[in-house]
Amino acid sequence: xxxxxxxxxxxxxxxxxxxxxxxxxxxxxxxxxxxxxxxxxxxxxxxxxxxxxxxxxxxxxxxxxxxxxxxxxxxxxxxxxxxxxxxxxxxxxxxxxxxxxxxxxxxxxxxxxxxxxxxxxxxxxxxxxxxxxxxxxxxxxxxxxxxxxxxxxxxxxxxxxxxxxxxxxxxxxxxxxxxxxxxxxxxxxxxxxxxxxxxxxxxxxxxxxxxxxxxxxxxxxxxxxxxxxxxxxxxxxxxxxxxxxxxxxxxxxxxxxxxxxxxxxxxxxxxxxxxxxxxxxxxxxxxxxxxxxxxxxxxxxxxxxxxxxxxxxxxxxxxxxxxxxxxxxxxxxxxxxxxxxxxxxxxxxxxxxxxxxxxxxxxxxxxxxxxxxxxxxxxxxxxxxxxxxxxxxxxxxxxxxxxxxxxxxxxxxxxxxxxxxxxxxxxxxxxxxxxxxxxxxxxxxxxxxxxxxxxxxxxxxxxxxxxxxxxxxxxxxxxxxxxxxxxxxxxxxxxxxxxxxxxxxxxxxx
Numbered sequence: 001x002x003x004x005x006x007x008x009x010x011x012x013x014x015x016x017x018x019x020x021x022x023x024x025x026x027x028x029x030x031x032x033x034x035x036x037x038x039x040x041x042x043x044x045x046x047x048x049x050x051x052x053x054x055x056x057x058x059x060x061x062x063x064x065x066x067x068x069x070x071x072x073x074x075x076x077x078x079x080x081x082x083x084x085x086x087x088x089x090x091x092x093x094x095x096x097x098x099x100x101x102x103x104x105x106x107x108x109x110x111x112x113x114x115x116x117x118x119x120x121x122x123x124x125x126x127x128x129x130x131x132x133x134x135x136x137x138x139x140x141x142x143x144x145x146x147x148x149x150x151x152x153x154x155x156x157x158x159x160x161x162x163x164x165x166x167x168x169x170x171x172x173x174x175x176x177x178x179x180x181x182x183x184x185x186x187x188x189x190x191x192x193x194x195x196x197x198x199x200x201x202x203x204x205x206x207x208x209x210x211x212x213x214x215x216x217x218x219x220x221x222x223x224x225x226x227x228x229x230x231x232x233x234x235x236x237x238x239x240x241x242x243x244x245x246x247x248x249x250x251x252x253x254x255x256x257x258x259x260x261x262x263x264x265x266x267x268x269x270x271x272x273x274x275x276x277x278x279x280x281x282x283x284x285x286x287x288x289x290x291x292x293x294x295x296x297x298x299x300x301x302x303x304x305x306x307x308x309x310x311x312x313x314x315x316x317x318x319x320x321x322x323x324x325x326x327x328x329x330x331x332x333x334x335x336x337x338x339x340x341x342x343x344x345x346x347x348x349x350x351x352x353x354x355x356x357x358x359x360x361x362x363x364x365x366x367x368x369x370x371x372x373x374x375x376x377x378x379x380x381x382x383x384x385x386x387x388x389x390x391x392x393x394x395x396x397x398x399x400x401x402x403x404x405x406x407x408x409x410x411x412x413x414x415x416x417x418x419x420x421x422x423x424x425x426x427x428x429x430x431x432x433x434x435x436x437x438x439x440x441x442x443x444x445x446x447x448x449x450x451x452x453x454x455x456x457x458x459x460x461x462x463x464x465x466x467x468x469x470x471x472x473x474x475x476x477x478x479x480x481x482x483x484x485x486x487x488x489x490x491x492x493x494x495x496x497x498x499x500x501x502x503x504x505x506x507x508x509x510x
Contacts, residue, residue, distance in 0.1 A: 045202035167339035419443035
C-alpha cells in the first residue's frame with residue numbers, strides 16, 4: 001500500500017517504468033509538422049523531468065538515512081522491539097491494510113498502463129511564442145536591435161543587417177566591451193537566445209553544452225588565446241582606461257569628466273582603489289590622474305586605506321577588473337555557441353525579414369495563412385496565435401484592425417506634444433481631440449496659460465509662452481487706461497490727461 005515505505009518504493013519504480021514506455025512510444029511517432037515536433041519534445045521533456053524527480057526520491061529511500069526502510073523490512077519478518085512475534089506483526093499489518101482501504105475505497109490493485117497513454121500522447125503542453133517567432137520558426141530580436149542601434153558600441157543599421165552582425169561581437173572595440181551598457185546588452189541577448197533554444201530544443205542537455213564551453217574557455221583564457229581579449233594587460237602595473245568604469249579616452253579635460261556625474265565617478269574611483277570622497281570636481285581630478293599615470297606612481301594620499309596594500313604591488317583593482325573581463329568573455333563564448341546551434345534559425349529569420357520587406361500587407365497575410373495551413377491543417381482558428389507583423393492596433397474583437405482602416409485614419413503617423421510631457425498621439429483624429437483632454441489641460445494649467453482655442457495645434461512650450469505674451473500685450477493696447485486717456489481742462493482751456501493734470505495741480509502750476 002502507498003502508506004508504507006516499501007509500497008512507495010514499488011509504486012515509484014512502476015511509475016518510472018510506465019513513463020519510460022510512454023517516452024519510447026511517443027518518440028516512435030513521426031511528427032507531421034514543426035508544431036507537432038515541439039509538442040512531442042516538450043511532452044518527452046516533462047516526462048524525463050518527472051522520472052528524474054522520482055529517481056531522486058528513490059535514491060533517498062535506498063540511502064535510508066533514518067533506518068525507516070530497514071525497520072520496515074525487519075517488521076515483515078515479525079521482529080519488534082520486544083522480540084519476534086509473528087502473529088502480532090501479522091495483525092498489525094492487516095490492520096494497516098484495512099485502514100488504508102477504508103480511506104481509499106476506490107483504490108485499484110492493478111493499473112492498466114494503456115489507460116492514460118493515449119491522453120498523454122495527445123497532450124499539447126503550453127509553449128510561449130510571440131507572433132513574430134511563428135511557433136519557433138524565427139527569432140524575434142527587435143528589442144535587442146533597438147538596444148544595439150541606440151548604444152555607443154552599435155551603429156544605425158537595418159534590422160536585416162543586424163541579423164548578420166549581432167553574432168559577430170569580435171568587431172566591437174575592446175574598450176567599449178567594458179562598458180555597463182555592453183554588458184547589459186550581452187546579458188539580455190544571451191538570456192533570450194537561451195530561452196528560445198530551451199523552447200525549440202527542450203531535449204538538449206544545456207548543462208553538458210555549457211560545461212564544455214566553460215572548460216574550453218578556461219583553457220583558452222589561461223593560455224591567453226581568447227579572441228579579442230588580452231590577459232597580459234597588467235604587466236606594466238598600469239590599469240588601462242578600458243578597465244575603468246569610465247572610458248577616459250573619450251575625455252580630454254577634467255571639465256568634461258565632471259559632466260559624468262558624482263555617482264559614476266565614485267564607482268570608477270572605488271574600482272581603482274582610490275578615495276571616493278570630495279566634491280565632483282575633486283573626484284574628477286583624482287580620476288583624471290589615472291589616464292596618463294600608472295597607479296604605482298600616484299601619491300599615496302589618493303588611495304583609500306583598503307587599497308594601499310594593493311598599491312604597493314602596482315596592480316590596484318586589476319584582479320577585479322580582470323575578473324569582469326573574464327565574465328564578459330565567457331558570456332560571449334556562450335552566446336557564440338548558441339548562435340552556432342541556432343544557425344539555421346538565424347538564416348531562416350533573415351530570409352523571412354528580407355521577404356517581408358518586399359511584400360505588401362496583403363501578400364504577407366497570404367503567406368502567413370499558407371504557412372499555417374501547411375503546418376497544422378486541423379488546428380482551430382481560436383487556438384491560433386494572433387499574427388500581427390505590422391503592429392496594428394487591436395479592435396473590439398481582440399484582433400488587429402484592417403490595414404485599410406489603419407491607413408485611412410493615419411494611425412501610423414505620430415504626433416508628440418511637449419506640453420503633455422512628450423506624450424505620443426497616433427493619428428490626426430487623436431491629436432486634434434487631445435487638446436480638450438485632461439492631459440493637455442493639466443499641462444496648460446501648469447504653465448499658467450488658459451486652454452483656449454487660440455492655442456490649438458500648439459504643442460511646444462516655448463511657442464505657447466510666446467503666443468500668450470503676444471495676447472497679453474495686445475490686450476494691454478486695447479484696454480481702457482484712465483490715467484492716460486481721461487481728459488481734463490484748466491481755466492485757460494488747455495487739455496491734459498488725468499495723470500499730467502494731477503501732477504501739475506499738485507505742483508501748484510494750475
